Amino acid sequence: MFCLTTLHISNVLTDDSPSPPTGVTTAEGVTPPTSTQLIEHLRIVETWSTNEYNCRNYFLNALDDSLYDIYSTIPTARKIWESLEKKYQTKVACSKKFVIEKFINFKMVDTKSILKQVDEIQVITHDLEVKGIGIKSNFVVGSIIEKLPPSWKNFKLYLKHLTDDMSLEQLVLRIRVEEDNRLNEKVDANSLETSANFIGEANSSRTKHNNKKEKQGSKNSSKDSKSHGPNKKNFKNNSTPCYVCGKNGHKAKYFRFRRGQGGNNGNNGGNSGGGNSGQANMVKSPNQFVAVIQTNMVCNCVD
Template identity: 30%
Template sequence: MHYEHAARVKRIEPPLSAEEARRFDEADNLFRGDLLSVLAESMLQVYMDMPTGKDMWDALEAKFGVADAGTELYKMEQLYDYKMVDDRSVVEQAHEIQMLAKELSNMECVLSDKFVAGGIIAKLPPTWSGFATSLKHRRQEFSVTDLIATHGVEENARAKDTRGKRVHDEGGSRANLVQRKNPHAAHKKKKTKNFIKPKATTFKKKSKEKGGCFVCGSNEHWAKDCPQGQAKEISKHGH
């Protein structure tokens, strides 16, 4: 709005011409009005009686500039204390660290890209310790962008391995479930695989028509009922 000079000086010296003084006073009034329009109502009485916009600006900067310094320290503390966890995306967490560094840069606390990249590696979660060690042994320097891309490749590979392991475990669980449902099935199958059914053995009943008695050769009775056999037994024992 072309009144930046009103925030820097009270009045331009030496004394201004009438036209220059008019333009300055107009810019100063606009500047003061804009400052008052963004203040909370409880603060108006403190600042509205100040003679110039510069006086008002200096007072506001002295009060709230300290808050900016506190915000800067708070962001530093957030960056120092940030710890990555295993149950969230590492790439997402690395972006959050990058954003904290960017906010500090906007507050004129510029951190080198190398320093931020090293901080991301140092803050990797415990399950990534082997990957972090491999990065530390590399001789080339990483930019934050390249480092986050490397994390993305590693994260995708780990997710793929996890899915493959889950499918394998689920397949084994289903096989075990079938085995538990019929624990003797495999045993029975193995037992009967090479089993040869024996031929049935038939026994033919002796027919009385083909010489039932071997004593007399009669087909009318068996040897135990033969009269001749009984007679021989009686004579043998003297009866």
């Protein structure tokens, strides 16, 4: 209707078609209409016909193709308008019982903005007022507080413990502040979680780097141990005596018996220590005994 009003053609939906002029009634009788009246009537009829044509075709042009054949047979725009109103205007949805049921069963959810849901309740309240079912503001405020979602339980209890009466505008302001605070806390929590994940990834990469270094160090140490193993030439040229047996040519870490663990001190000329090397190396099988002797063999015949 607003669109048709801006186009200055909505009068064909509310007014009747212009009737022809009847002339002027006098004591002598009815005089025929003057030429001026006839010209004015023709102008009005022409304007009406143009508006009727435009309005009817606006309706037909806006219809779906499946409905065009049905409504194209209706001769006037006013009849098309009335038929569309009867068919598509849901008067049941505008009834009082439906609006009351909609207000009572309305429930707020966390997935939508609370302020937008409060606006929906205000729209329903306005519909009730239009239908003649006036609701006091205190009842509307209490209903909105009771319809808050379960996640707003603490805020709901806070509002119920307030002693002063609140208007609907004050309640909306408090809800807006609470919702903004919740959104800010959610943003802060997400930023903290993101930074924690970033630090965790950095630590994991650092741990991998350290592990890599440790593996490389162990490889280098194994190489060093191999390269610094019992070299025969170094042993012969080494002037430092062995810590275990006291002889030159080898180091204490390659000696079979450590200090304090016993050994053949009489043959080796080392420090006296407890234990019997013969008993420690004795086995029942001669083959195994030979194997032990071979493992203790050195190239220097004197040693």
